[in-house]
Amino acid sequence: xxxxxxxxIEHNVFLNVPFDKGYEQLFITLVGSLxxxxxxxxxxxxxxxxxxxxxxxxxxxxEECRVSIHDLSRVGVPVRFNMPFELGLAYSHxxxxxxxxxxxxxxKSHRLAKTLSDLRWIDPLVHQNRCGLLVTRxxxxxxxxxxxxxxxxxxxxxxxxxxxxxxxxxxYSIPDIYCRSAYLALVxxxxxxxxxxxxxxx
Amino acid sequence: MNGDKMSKKIESKGxxxxxxxxxxxxxxxxxxxxxTVVGRCVTISKQATGYEILNNLKINKAIKxxxxxxxxxxxxxxx
Numbered sequence: 001x002x003x004x005x006x007x008x009i010e011h012n013v014f015l016n017v018p019f020d021k022g023y024e025q026l027f028i029t030l031v032g033s034l035x036x037x038x039x040x041x042x043x044x045x046x047x048x049x050x051x052x053x054x055x056x057x058x059x060x061x062x063e064e065c066r067v068s069i070h071d072l073s074r075v076g077v078p079v080r081f082n083m084p085f086e087l088g089l090a091y092s093h094x095x096x097x098x099x100x101x102x103x104x105x106x107x108k109s110h111r112l113a114k115t116l117s118d119l120r121w122i123d124p125l126v127h128q129n130r131c132g133l134l135v136t137r138x139x140x141x142x143x144x145x146x147x148x149x150x151x152x153x154x155x156x157x158x159x160x161x162x163x164x165x166x167x168x169x170x171x172y173s174i175p176d177i178y179c180r181s182a183y184l185a186l187v188x189x190x191x192x193x194x195x196x197x198x199x200x201x202x
Numbered sequence: 203m204n205g206d207k208m209s210k211k212i213e214s215k216g217x218x219x220x221x222x223x224x225x226x227x228x229x230x231x232x233x234x235x236x237x238t239v240v241g242r243c244v245t246i247s248k249q250a251t252g253y254e255i256l257n258n259l260k261i262n263k264a265i266k267x268x269x270x271x272x273x274x275x276x277x278x279x280x281x
Binding site for chain 1: 244245247249252253254255256258259261266268269270271272276279280
């Protein structure tokens with residue numbers, strides 16, 4: 001697969017984050033914040049395949065994204081290698097691809113220097129598992145030319161989106177938001193809220 | 203007026219960060235080709251519209267309705 005074949009879409013942001021119950025509120029906040037910035041959050045939840053087909057699709061999805069966000073805060077037991085592995089895939093795009101940006105998230109300061117010393121020269125955005133702080137970090141990470149995004153309004157959207165997520169889970173009778181249809185409904189809800197708040201145009 | 207000044211300030215911060223990103227990438231001969239940033243702020247030239255976001259994710263009408271319905275129901279509950 002030649003890197004020249006890749007056609008990243010500027011607004012696409014790949015999310016490589018833990019899909020677990022403890023991360024759900026942060027995940028919803030991350031999706032809401034990106035939509036408020038006029039960005040399309042993309043992630044493996046969109047892919048229904050398993051096995052090798054899934055990995056190929058993740059690779060393809062990464063190629064379509066100009067930016068990827070990797071949360072490396074899950075370092076406990078059971079050990080999860082998916083996130084560092086996908087970071088490796090994204091980093092190869094950064095090194096050999098045409099145009100790809102990598103953003104790292106962590107919940108604790110200075111820990112990444114120990115857990116991933118190869119990338120100790122990169123400062124991760126530390127969110128301390130707090131939704132409000134995550135919004136600020138995401139807004140710090142992206143600059144939309146000619147536009148200033150108000151963190152208070154983004155926080156308002158994120159807060160409302162967390163309630164919308166509860167409703168989606170109830171409507172779909174699912175324990176968490178980590179399934180394809182619920183995730184897409186969540187993005188759709190985020191778009192509605194961001195348009196209503198005047199942060200993006202319909 | 204004040205907002206404009208702030209906006210320009212943020213824009214210039216973004217450009218500086220991109221420049222720094224080039225230095226960090228550091229590979230000989232790559233600096234002209236790459237505008238890639240790692241771990242620093244990313245500049246986006248234009249926001250996507252809501253329609254573009256939904257289109258990028260290939261969100262169909264049924265899913266869109268489900269999202270809208272959840273927004274409406276959660277709003278009613280909050281009231």
